[in-house]
Amino acid sequence: GAVVSQHPSRVICKSGTSVKIECRSLDFQATTMFWYRQFPKQSLMLMATSNEGSKATYEQGVEKDKFLINHASLTLSTLTVTSAHPEDSSFYICSARSSFGQGGYGYTFGSGTRLTVV
Amino acid sequence: RKEVEQDPGPFNVPEGATVAFNCTYSNSASQSFFWYRQDCRKEPKLLMSVYSSGNEDGRFTAQLNRASQYISLLIRDSKLSDSATYLCVVNIKGNYGQNFVFGPGTRLSVLP
Numbered sequence: 001g002a003v004v005s006q007h008p009s010r011v012i013c014k015s016g017t018s019v020k021i022e023c024r025s026l027d028f029q030a031t032t033m034f035w036y037r038q039f040p041k042q043s044l045m046l047m048a049t050s051n052e053g054s055k056a057t058y059e060q061g062v063e064k065d066k067f068l069i070n071h072a073s074l075t076l077s078t079l080t081v082t083s084a085h086p087e088d089s090s091f092y093i094c095s096a097r098s099s100f101g102q103g104g105y106g107y108t109f110g111s112g113t114r115l116t117v118v
Numbered sequence: 119r120k121e122v123e124q125d126p127g128p129f130n131v132p133e134g135a136t137v138a139f140n141c142t143y144s145n146s147a148s149q150s151f152f153w154y155r156q157d158c159r160k161e162p163k164l165l166m167s168v169y170s171s172g173n174e175d176g177r178f179t180a181q182l183n184r185a186s187q188y189i190s191l192l193i194r195d196s197k198l199s200d201s202a203t204y205l206c207v208v209n210i211k212g213n214y215g216q217n218f219v220f221g222p223g224t225r226l227s228v229l230p
Contacts, residue, residue, distance in 0.1 A: 034218070043205065043220040044162065093161050095218070107218060109161040 002028045004096050006110025013084055013117055021079045021113045023094035029074040030096035034107075035067075038091040050077050084117040091115075121145060122221035124206050130227045135196050139224045141189040141206030150209040151182055153191045155202045156223065162205055165191075196228045 003026040013019050023033060031052050036044040048069050050056040056069035068080040077096075081088055094110040124141045131137050143151075151168040166173065168180040168189055179192040189206055206221035 036220075043222040044218075045220075046218070091159070107164075109163070112159075112161045114159070 002026075002096070002108040004030070004094060004108045004110040006094055006113060008113055009111060010114045011116070013115070015085055015117055016083055018080055018082045019084055019115060021081075021092055021094075021115075023077050023079075023096070023110045025075045025096050025108075028096075030077070031074060032097045033071060033077040034095040034097075035069060035077075035079050036093045036095065038093065044093065047079075081115065084115070086117045089115055089117045120222075121210065121219045122206055122208050124204075124221040125224045126222075128225040128227060130229060131196055132229050133196060133198060135228075136192065136194045137196055137226060138193075139191045139204055139206070139226075141191075141221055143187050143189070143206075143208045143219075145208070145210050145219075146187060148187075148208045148210050151189050152207040152209075152218075153178075153180055153189075154205040154207050154220075156205055157202050162207075162220075165204070193226075196226075198228050198230060201226055201228045 005024045005026055007022050011019055033050045035047045037047050038044045046059050047062045048056045048058045050069045050071035052071045052074050058064045066082055071077040091112050091114050093112040095107050097107055122143050125139055129137055153165040154162040155165045156162040166175050166180050168182045170182050172181045177194045181190045203223040203225045205223045208219050210219050
């Protein structure tokens with residue numbers, strides 16, 4: 001089945017630095033990837049939708065200059081948290097839409113990245 | 119009103135019990151529906167899709183009522199390994215195509 005590899009799984013960084021999170025689709029082409037954020041005891045919230053070769057679309061309230069998304073190929077999307085602050089500490093998960101036969105499709109999640117900003 | 123709402127939980131049940139979770143959604147144009155399971159500090163994993171005709175997978179039964187905009191998940195003969203947070207997920211047309219909207223989740227603890 002479709003697999004999405006997300007890296008790193010855990011990162012601790014200092015306030016003011018930037019962190020890059022990668023999501024790769026391993027055995028399929030992901031033209032669209034979704035980036036979510038989950039704070040403790042809360043549900044996943046969509047941050048942005050990225051499409052290969054075009055600019056990402058950000059949800060209301062998400063700063064596009066702070067959360068840089070690049071989807072330069074059909075198998076790789078990256079999220080960079082710039083000038084991270086402690087309030088950015090969260091669980092970040094990507095999801096890719098994968099198609100399968102007969103017009104069906106599914107959504108596959110990466111394993112998530114737990115970001116802690118100190 | 120939130121787009122997807124679920125029972126607040128937590129549900130603490132003994133092994134072997136039957137437990138039911140409820141979910142409601144506000145967007146009548148929602149097209150597809152799912153139950154996901156999320157273990158602590160892990161990514162969500164698809165448990166089952168939900169169809170209008172209802173569907174069953176072993177001990178799990180999902181129901182959808184489009185008229186009432188209501189989804190349910192029934193777990194029979196619950197196991198310790200069923201302890202997790204269950205997320206009701208609705209596929210809604212977003213800013214760029216379809217996207218998932220997650221409910222807040224209902225936490226289940228199955229006790230020995």
